[in-house]
Amino acid sequence: MSLSDRPSVRLRPEIIALPAYKQGKPADASDFKLSSNENPFDPLPGVVAAVAAEMAFNRYPDASALALCERLAAKYSIDVDQVHVGSGSVALLAQLILAAAGPGDEVLYSWRSFEAYPSLVTVAGATSVRVPNRADHGHDLPEMAAAIGEATRVVIVCSPNNPSGTIVTKDEFEAFMAVVPTDLLVILDEAYIEFVTEADAVTGPPLLARYPNLVVLRTFSKAYGLAGLRIGYALGPVDILNAARATAIPLSVTAPAAAAAIASLDAEKELLDRVRTIAARRDAAWTALTQQGWNIPQPQGNFLWLPTGAETASVAEALGEAGLIVRPFVPEGIRVSIGEEQAVATLLLMSADLVDALPAGHPARKIG
Numbered sequence: 477m478s479l480s481d482r483p484s485v486r487l488r489p490e491i492i493a494l495p496a497y498k499q500g501k502p503a504d505a506s507d508f509k510l511s512s513n514e515n516p517f518d519p520l521p522g523v524v525a526a527v528a529a530e531m532a533f534n535r536y537p538d539a540s541a542l543a544l545c546e547r548l549a550a551k552y553s554i555d556v557d558q559v560h561v562g563s564g565s566v567a568l569l570a571q572l573i574l575a576a577a578g579p580g581d582e583v584l585y586s587w588r589s590f591e592a593y594p595s596l597v598t599v600a601g602a603t604s605v606r607v608p609n610r611a612d613h614g615h616d617l618p619e620m621a622a623a624i625g626e627a628t629r630v631v632i633v634c635s636p637n638n639p640s641g642t643i644v645t646k647d648e649f650e651a652f653m654a655v656v657p658t659d660l661l662v663i664l665d666e667a668y669i670e671f672v673t674e675a676d677a678v679t680g681p682p683l684l685a686r687y688p689n690l691v692v693l694r695t696f697s698k699a700y701g702l703a704g705l706r707i708g709y710a711l712g713p714v715d716i717l718n719a720a721r722a723t724a725i726p727l728s729v730t731a732p733a734a735a736a737a738i739a740s741l742d743a744e745k746e747l748l749d750r751v752r753t754i755a756a757r758r759d760a761a762w763t764a765l766t767q768q769g770w771n772i773p774q775p776q777g778n779f780l781w782l783p784t785g786a787e788t789a790s791v792a793e794a795l796g797e798a799g800l801i802v803r804p805f806v807p808e809g810i811r812v813s814i815g816e817e818q819a820v821a822t823l824l825l826m827s828a829d830l831v832d833a834l835p836a837g838h839p840a841r842k843i844g
């Protein structure tokens with residue numbers, strides 16, 4: 477019997493069909509990497525020193541990252557059990573989905589949204605139900621509420637939404653929660669909340685006391701600039717977080733990551749100054765793009781959404797040739813992170829010609 481005649485190992489067909497996680501393209505030294513919504517600033521000196529002080533790599537870390545949980549509990553005035561730290565908020569998403577949804581169950585979210593959601597749902601054995609974004613690229617919460625059925629176990633709300641940059645307002649969210657059954661887990665993914673400047677945007681932590689089915693996810697990867705260390709946290713009811721803890725791979729949060737997170741909270745003022753710089757750069761870019769004739773949603777994260785539709789691949793290629801490594805989602809649009817000042821300047825130099833080259837009537841072009 478030849479090797480190829482032997483039956484291959486039986487793997488789950490839905491897993492074989494999953495695309496492997498696609499990271500933003502690596503950038504050459506001369507390129508700007510604007511494909512993963514990373515923070516362009518170097519880590520603050522205090523954060524580097526805190527990591528350097530955690531060199532006992534021969535020891536396992538504290539399994540619950542208690543010092544960081546205590547720090548976050550104090551920050552949000554909640555009990556320490558209402559905080560759960562994970563190796564990135566994607567790990568926490570995976571845990572929460574595993575805890576609530578399995579085969580036959582549905583997980584509901586807006587689409588297009590964060591590209592990690594579909595595969596996390598599939599890995600849990602559950603089924604994704606996607607509600608299309610509104611024409612203005614925001615979540616359609618009334619349609620999402622209408623899509624909730626007997627099999628729904630989790631609803632994910634992403635604000636600001638990756639990749640469209642749109643927010644859910646506090647009023648929209650409260651109206652949504654008022655009609656969602658209280659036995660259905662709602663995850664509010666706030667990975668970009670620190671960049672929000674819109675006053676009526678929802679913020680999760682003050683709502684935790686009101687909703688026993690709400691979990692808020694935050695991360696140190698974006699505004700805090702710790703993407704490479706993998707650390708994020710969930711805030712929510714103890715029973716739900718305990719279920720997430722039960723599905724977690726133990727000891728995934730390393731001591732250097734926890735120390736860096738605490739040091740970042742110590743340096744919050746400096747970090748949030750940097751966040752304001754990025755938000756101002758974003759707003760200026762959005763204004764300039766709008767003046768050039770682009771019709772794009774007002775961004776509230778650290779990225780822009782160019783709804784280039786059928787032209788997505790060609791526009792992304794043109795940007796790439798100019799040294800801007802962006803994230804195309806063919807055939808919907810392009811997400812461009814707000815990175816270095818020079819990168820934004822390059823984008824704005826090119827974007828005037830790019831919008832003029834879009835066919836008349838293209839949705840990414842302003843009318844008139």
Ligand SMILES: *Cc1c(COP(=O)(O)O)cnc(C)c1O
Nearest residue numbers: 564565566590638667695697708
């Ligand atoms: C980046 C991102 C996350 C967080 O990722 P981690 O690095 O795993 O903390 C979560 N949700 C959304 C929508 C994101 O864009």
